[in-house]
Amino acid sequence: MTPAEHRSRPLVFVADLERPRLDEADHHHLRRVLRCRVGDPITVADGAGRWRSAALGSDLEPDAVGPIVQASERRRTTSLTVGFALVKGDRSELAVQKLTELGIDRIIPLTTERTVVRWDGAKAARNRERHRRVARQAAMQSRNLWLPDVWPVTALSTVVERLPDATLAEPGQTVLGAAAGAEIHPTTVLVGPEGGFSPQECAGRPLVGLPGNILRTETAAICAAVLLVLTAERG
Amino acid sequence: MTPAEHRSRPLVFVADLERPRLDEADHHHLRRVLRCRVGDPITVADGAGRWRSAALGSDLEPDAVGPIVQASERRRTTSLTVGFALVKGDRSELAVQKLTELGIDRIIPLTTERTVVRWDGAKAARNRERHRRVARQAAMQSRNLWLPDVWPVTALSTVVERLPDATLAEPGQTVLGAAAGAEIHPTTVLVGPEGGFSPQECAGRPLVGLPGNILRTETAAICAAVLLVLTAERG
Structure with a gap:
């Protein structure tokens, strides 16, 4: 077909x-x-x-x-990951929906030092179920033959341990995708809460900027996804 | 400051x-x-x-x-426009909110041949008020000193008459921003309804693609905005 x-x-x-x-x-x-x-x-x-x-x-x-x-092959050979600091229910779901439509392969809701929203065990389980349902619907709607891997809420420290090349989105950095063939070619971008990542969280990690004004967390996540897919597709 | x-x-x-x-x-x-x-x-x-x-x-x-x-100058010298085919209430508002956060200067809700959602006079007026309120809140929230110009719902034919270089987003076209310094450097991108633009609407117009899978209208509009801002900022 x-x-x-x-x-x-x-x-x-x-x-x-x-x-x-x-x-x-x-x-x-x-x-x-x-x-x-x-x-x-x-x-x-x-x-x-x-x-x-x-x-x-x-x-x-x-x-x-x-x-x-x-299906003979995926659209891309590299797998793309976007993580974003937890935001209130419908905004987290919006991020999951849009990241799935855009074809992100792994989606990670994060807790960070400055994350205000916290989910306890029961709520985290409920929300993971909800996130997976949203991703499933979005994948069907966008005709994506691969369902993204939606992680449970995970601490930033765990994520960077498991994905050592994870790049943090920070204001003022060189914008992701700003130059074709640029050296900045991450496959994992993590977006912080409204208060940003702490200096400790940024220390020693690769950083990348996003275009536009001050973005809400879910907008920054969508923006990162667009630019990841763009740079991955142009190879 | x-x-x-x-x-x-x-x-x-x-x-x-x-x-x-x-x-x-x-x-x-x-x-x-x-x-x-x-x-x-x-x-x-x-x-x-x-x-x-x-x-x-x-x-x-x-x-x-x-x-x-x-303010001494705008962030950019070129003014950026995104139009999108009307979608149901909250999805149109979401598009207006995100386009404003991203710094789009002119936002146009469109009617096209295949647009399913239609607003009569009273509803159109109410929704324009609502769109402007959403844009105002989003501009304040993202510290944007310039409020975008939010048009009332406008027919595609009128928009292309008033903005003759308007580029239509169509599947299968060269992706906007796919190459730095590419010839495709639009400042106005219009996004069609779920059914796409008609062949008549596309005839003779510049066309451009968007990355990702099949995107909902509001996702395509946000995606176009990210790429417009990216290409405008890299000059």
């Missing part, structure tokens, strides 16, 4: 690609919101790059299911 | 910079949300680049008002 064909038909993730069965909410969305009819072509996929053609069924099981295809 | 000083204190727009008087809602926001105290330094500004230092007063009139300063 060509990219244009992928674009023109709905994409639905299923738990088991061998025996695909739509979630009830997805079936309802296709029928009631997108106004698809029984027999319309759809793509079912596993969120890890494998997919198959099918036709929308009258119940949750699709008809006319084609062979399983492994 | 240095940019760093501007960043560190609240910015409030006032109707009359000669005799500044805060809106009640702004005063309340400073006192209750930002927890400013009477006597704290603030900047009052007219949204057109003129500003003066002041101290927060106990009532709506600020104290210790300094001389009026005309």
Whole structure:
């Protein structure tokens, strides 16, 4: 199937690609919101790059299911990561939605020294579930065959330990993507809270700037994602 | 005042910079949300680049008002415009908020052949008021001394007549900002509805691509804004 064909038909993730069965909410969305009819072509996929053609069924099981295809390759060879300091519920969800649409591969909600929003265990678990649901919907909507890896809320210190080349977005630094072929070519950008990263957090880490005025955290995360994808795509 | 000083204190727009008087809602926001105290330094500004230092007063009139300063120059010499096909209320507002934070100078909600959302006269007027309020809040929040010019909902045909170099964002085109010093250097980018622009609308117009997957309209508008600002800032 060509990219244009992928674009023109709905994409639905299923738990088991061998025996695909739509979630009830997805079936309802296709029928009631997108106004698809029984027999319309759809793509079912596993969120890890494998997919198959099918036709929308009258119940949750699709008809006319084609062979399983492994998408030959990802759009990019490098995996892109954006982390952002926790912001209140809907703004965190907005960031997850937009980062997924833009094709970011790994999304990390952060706690930092100056992060005001804190989630306790139960709330963190609820919000992780919510983030993953948002990412799933956004990936289907944007026809992304790969679901991003959405981490639970993680301390900055842990993130930089696990992703040693993580670059922090800081005002006043050379802007990411400002020059083609620039030496600054990060694949992981972390965005701080409204109060910024602390000097201790910045010490010894690569830093990068973002264009525009003072940006809210979720706007800075989206901005970083646009520039990461741009620089990755121009290779 | 240095940019760093501007960043560190609240910015409030006032109707009359000669005799500044805060809106009640702004005063309340400073006192209750930002927890400013009477006597704290603030900047009052007219949204057109003129500003003066002041101290927060106990009532709506600020104290210790300094001389009026005309900001010496804009951040950029070129004015940047983003238009986007109307989307439902909160998504249009989100676009206006983010475009303002990013420093876009002119924001145009569009109707196009395939735009599904339509606003009649009364609704259009209400929404324009709402868009301008959102832009005002976002400009204050991001310390932007210039308020963007937010147009009322305008037909695409009118926009391209008034801004003849307007470039349309279309899938499959060379990505905006993909190469430094590229010939594609638009200052106005228009984003279509989910169904795209019609072939008639695209005919004879400059076209440009955006990175990422299939983007929602508001995401595409934010993406275009990031890339416009990036290319304008790198000159």
